[in-house]
Amino acid sequence: MHEHLTFMSQLLLNRVERGNQRKLKANDCRIDFFSNDYLGFAGDPAFQQLIWENVKRCPAQLTGSTGSRLISGTSRATSETEASIAREHGVESALLFTSGYTANLSLFSSLAQRGDTILVDEYIHRSVHDGCMLSMAQKWKFQHNDLCHLETLLKKAKGKCLVAVESLYSMEGDFAPLKELVSITERYGAALIIDEAHAFGVWGYGLATQHQLQNRVLATVVTYGKAMGLHGAAILTQQLTKDYLVNYAAPFIYTTAPGDLAAVSISLGYDHLKQNTTASACLQEIIKQFRNAALTTKSMAGSPIQVIEHYSLQQLEELQTALAAEGMATYLVKAPSVKAGSERIRVCLHAFNSEREVALLTSIIKHYL
Ligand SMILES: Cc1ncc(COP(=O)(O)O)c(C=O)c1O
Structure with a gap:
């Protein structure tokens, strides 16, 4: 016990000395x-009222889902919301998550195995790195938005190959060259995954949709905690990939599903987005x-x-x-x-x-x- 406390104090002191201590x-x-x-x-009274009216009609939405998605946690509201998200985005299927972090963790931890390769933009979000670590696959970083460097790594990749990018980079404020990334990954038979966390809502349903690339990638991730002002995320993909994630993605399987309020609010969020x-x-x-x-x-x-x-x-x-x-x-x-x-x-x-x-x-x- 004492050893752990000493270790933690030392690491916290390091942060204080370097001036990068994190505080809430x-x-x-x-x-x-x-x-x-x-x-x-998030601060729009009209949107808040829309959700509030809904809750008043059905207060049962406020409490828990009672179990994981594969046991008692898939309610009618969750299934209907997933079906309507898929229709809105023009994809075969959507799978809801409590956050973008768990959506990325689920994708990358389950889609690649030992002996596979995951190529990530050097500025990709931490959730993707953590997913890669859980997958046991080899992870290589390519220089930010550098298609030549990506191509060099694609030539050397072993096993199944995944490529991870963000459509709008969260710490840079710049865009990925999505069209070129789709072409290059198609040429090398690699699967592209686009994180649309910061683009969804700012540009309609995201930049992959705007450039009509949604159906040429393995999956996109949209999050609802940013422009939509809510919480949660969805993976947009083919039915086969959804079925695979439901069977193999541990961060999706081994956790209590969110309550109905999350799913219903997301549904209302889409209505609000279309009207605003x-x-x-x-x-x-x-x-x-x-x-x-x-x-x-x-x-x-x-x-x-x-x-x-x-x-x-x-x-x-x-x-x-x-x-x-x-x-x-x-x-x-x-x-x-x-x-x-x-x-x-x-x-x-x-x-x-x-x-x-x-x-x-x-x-x-x-x-x-
Ligand atoms: C690019 C990117 N992906 C994923 C996430 C995680 O999404 P969430 O906040 O819903 O967990 C974030 C959040 O900061 C992000 O910036």
């Missing part, structure tokens, strides 16, 4: 430039205003995630403090979430941010850097 803070920000609520759905097309247009206007300030960033036009880097950690900390003094909450991304030396301020833009807020934000950033 209640979210009491006035001006939100850090949440993933891109369309403002102006939110994504407002978001694009806000992004344009931010980009017009011509700050140095490698994030791309159109992305609601804009990162400010190439400055010392101390400068970034001073900037974040100055922004906070004006009530603006941003996220300072430190190692190990990103490589040491590439710390950055991650600005998330929203449909509900005002022109005045963005003007203040960009003027303070310009003043400090």
Whole structure:
């Protein structure tokens, strides 16, 4: 026991000394430039009312599912929501998860085995890395968005080969070249999996759908905790892959299923998304205003995630403090979430941010850097 406590204190002390200790803070920000609520759905009273009316009609949705999906946890509401998600996205099937983390963990831990190869973009989300680790397959990273490097690795890959990318990278704010990735993986007989966590909702049903690539990949993952303002995720795929995951994906099988409220809210979320097309247009206007300030960033036009880097950690900390003094909450991304030396301020833009807020934000950033 004593040994464990000493070990933990030492590791925590290391974080304090390096200035990258993680701490939980209640979210009491006035001006939100850090949440993933891109369309403002989480704080939308009309959306809240829609869910509330539903709960009032059927309070049983509020309590637990009573078991795992394969025992008592697959309710009619869950099956109907999965069927309607599949119809909406024009895919054979959808499988719901409590989070994007467990969706990725399920996919990568079960689809590859020892002797297989998983090629991941170097900036892929941690959930994919953890899934790869559980699979026992060989994992190689390719340089970010570098198709030549990916091709070199595809030539050397052994066994079945999976390739993992995000359509919009969460810590970079740039896009993957999806069309080229689909062509190259098809050429080498590898299976592409696209994580649409940050694109879903911002661009309709995601970028794979927009580019009509959904049915040329093995699976896409959409999450409901970001633009949809809820919680949970779905894997969109063929019926065969869904059947396989139901049989072999341990993070899906060995856990209590979410209650009906999750499934019903997601269904209502799709209705709300279809009725609120102006939110994504407002978001694009806000992004344009931010980009017009011509700050140095490698994030791309159109992305609601804009990162400010190439400055010392101390400068970034001073900037974040100055922004906070004006009530603006941003996220300072430190190692190990990103490589040491590439710390950055991650600005998330929203449909509900005002022109005045963005003007203040960009003027303070310009003043400090
Ligand atoms: C790219 C990406 N994939 C997956 C996830 C995990 O999704 P969730 O928050 O629903 O677990 C995140 C969350 O931050 C993400 O950014």
